[in-house]
Amino acid sequence: MMIMIVSMGPVEKFEMKVSRERMAENRDRILDVASRLFREKGFDAVSVSEVMKAAGLTHGGFYGHFGSKDDLVAETIGHVLSRSDGGGLDLRAYLADYLAPRHRDNPAAGCPTAGLAADIRHQTPAARAAMTAGLRSQIECVAKALPDIKAEDRRRAAIGSWAAMVGAVILARAIDDRALSDEVLEQTRAWIEATLDPASAK
Amino acid sequence: MMIMIVSMGPVEKFEMKVSRERMAENRDRILDVASRLFREKGFDAVSVSEVMKAAGLTHGGFYGHFGSKDDLVAETIGHVLSRSDGGGLDLRAYLADYLAPRHRDNPAAGCPTAGLAADIRHQTPAARAAMTAGLRSQIECVAKALPDIKAEDRRRAAIGSWAAMVGAVILARAIDDRALSDEVLEQTRAWIEATLDPASAK
DNA sequence: CTATAATCATGATCATCGTCATGATTGCTT
DNA sequence: AAGCAATCATGACGATGATCATGATTATAG
Numbered sequence: 181m182m183i184m185i186v187s188m189g190p191v192e193k194f195e196m197k198v199s200r201e202r203m204a205e206n207r208d209r210i211l212d213v214a215s216r217l218f219r220e221k222g223f224d225a226v227s228v229s230e231v232m233k234a235a236g237l238t239h240g241g242f243y244g245h246f247g248s249k250d251d252l253v254a255e256t257i258g259h260v261l262s263r264s265d266g267g268g269l270d271l272r273a274y275l276a277d278y279l280a281p282r283h284r285d286n287p288a289a290g291c292p293t294a295g296l297a298a299d300i301r302h303q304t305p306a307a308r309a310a311m312t313a314g315l316r317s318q319i320e321c322v323a324k325a326l327p328d329i330k331a332e333d334r335r336r337a338a339i340g341s342w343a344a345m346v347g348a349v350i351l352a353r354a355i356d357d358r359a360l361s362d363e364v365l366e367q368t369r370a371w372i373e374a375t376l377d378p379a380s381a382k
Numbered sequence: 383m384m385i386m387i388v389s390m391g392p393v394e395k396f397e398m399k400v401s402r403e404r405m406a407e408n409r410d411r412i413l414d415v416a417s418r419l420f421r422e423k424g425f426d427a428v429s430v431s432e433v434m435k436a437a438g439l440t441h442g443g444f445y446g447h448f449g450s451k452d453d454l455v456a457e458t459i460g461h462v463l464s465r466s467d468g469g470g471l472d473l474r475a476y477l478a479d480y481l482a483p484r485h486r487d488n489p490a491a492g493c494p495t496a497g498l499a500a501d502i503r504h505q506t507p508a509a510r511a512a513m514t515a516g517l518r519s520q521i522e523c524v525a526k527a528l529p530d531i532k533a534e535d536r537r538r539a540a541i542g543s544w545a546a547m548v549g550a551v552i553l554a555r556a557i558d559d560r561a562l563s564d565e566v567l568e569q570t571r572a573w574i575e576a577t578l579d580p581a582s583a584k
Numbered sequence: 585c586t587a588t589a590a591t592c593a594t595g596a597t598c599a600t601c602g603t604c605a606t607g608a609t610t611g612c613t614t
Numbered sequence: 615a616a617g618c619a620a621t622c623a624t625g626a627c628g629a630t631g632a633t634c635a636t637g638a639t640t641a642t643a644g
Contacts (some may be wrong), residue, residue: 200611203621222504225425227601241622242603249602287503293553298500300556301489302424308558315557339550339566340573347549351495354502355517356510364541371542375577380485402641405591429631441632443592451632 207245211236211259214252219295220288223253223303254306261290261314271325272373278345279369281362284352293318296347318342327376339374389417409447412437413461416454421497422490425455425505441530456508462494473574480547481571483564485556495520520544529578539550544575 193374198381217226228249229239246252249377278291293315300311323338350367355361415436419428430451431441448454479485481495489497495517502513525540550570557563 200620206621222426222501224424225504228603229601239602239624240624241455244422244621294588297556298552299424305558308556311556312558312562316555316562336569336573338578339569340546343432343549343553343566343570344546345549346553347545348541350500350518350552351545351548354499354510354513356507356514361519364545367538367541368545371538371577374538374575402590408591430633431631440593442594445633446591545642 182247197317206235206237209236209241210252211256214256214293216288218253218256218299219290219292219330223296223299228252237333250304253303254310255309257292257296257300257307257314261310261317269321269325271322271327271376274325274373275345279348279365281365284349284361284365287353291349292348292351294346297346298350337375341375344368344372400513408437408439412439412444412454413458413480414441417462417494418490420455420501421492421494425498425501430454452506452509454540455505455541456512459498459509459512459516463512463519471523471527473524476527477547477571477574481550481567483567486551486563486567489555492550492579493551496548496555499548500552504552539577546570546574560573 210231214226214231217234228242231233231252232239232242242252246255285292293311297311297315300308319335319338319342323334323343326334326337326341329337345368348364350363352364355364412433416428416433419433419436430444433454434441434444444454448457485492492512495513498515499513502510521537521540521544525536526534528539528543532540547570548564554563554566557566
């Protein structure tokens, strides 16, 4: 019997034990790459070892950072949704960026809600709770960016607009026809903008 | 070592070979239960043997009906989306049914677009093509049900409304708080209805 | 009526994945 | 400076799932 070692690959760095801050760095990097991979492929389609590999580690050390994959999922959701830009944002510009082909074509770097909301339904209660908290703050964020209308109508418009934005990106990503997909984005953008006109605000 | 057979279960019917029409029945039943299971749990979370068991068969016979699981996915999408109610439907009533807790809580029997659109992104090109065809006809269906406005605005309103409807159901299903989830449905419904008012139609 | 072909059940195979056990290395504490 | 403890790599285990091989049974062609 002949054993051939075709290629062992270069033995990269061999630091076995890392400093305390490097461990925190690693944990953060795991959450970062996990959020990208999850947005890109969905929760189930990403394996633990794929996440660790993308973070520059091997699968074994994973359970030193997280109790389970479900735990990672829940923490990842909290991680991505925690960065809410609270400040006053220009809604028109945000709409244009959100409902754009560039956003549609880059789920990994795009809105976590558009990429993950539909998948949350099949995840653990902790994950759903994290997503709910994120959605709540997102709705309030959109409401703040709306033009001056009554508080009642403001919340309604925020929820309706947000639903349309998320729905349009999801539909655009599902459509296998660039022209139609572009149209869904553009028409939804124009439709939402029309409701922002002072003329249609009662 | 003691081997206990607690329950072998009754040997049900033992019909090995089925007639030609019963085979067509079986195939249809497979597509039906698959569409329900897929809507309920997502494509990846449903196994071939789970589908077959729900159809009253065992996993082995599956490949006599379909070439692969991906094939089943694509055919299932075409199967559910083929039943488009073309006739004139009452948009208000449809809105009320669609954006209702009952619909949100029954994905298995609900709108395939709301249940599967986000998942399509990770499926095979054939599946995406089937979904695109379905979405195209759905948009036209909504457009026909819209009140009398210019053709240009009609298409815009159809796409915007449809995106908002799908998005709202997806968000409502992701939210782990009944009050907020209900609010998303209800506010989106009211928001869409407001745009249907002749007053706001330009 | 006989032979062929089709349909489905049983069981096996191969790959993937989540998780755990072990061990090596090294940062930290005393 | 020395021992403790933590972090990660390697490897293995058990479960699950997609797919295929085989065989039994019977519808259907001739």
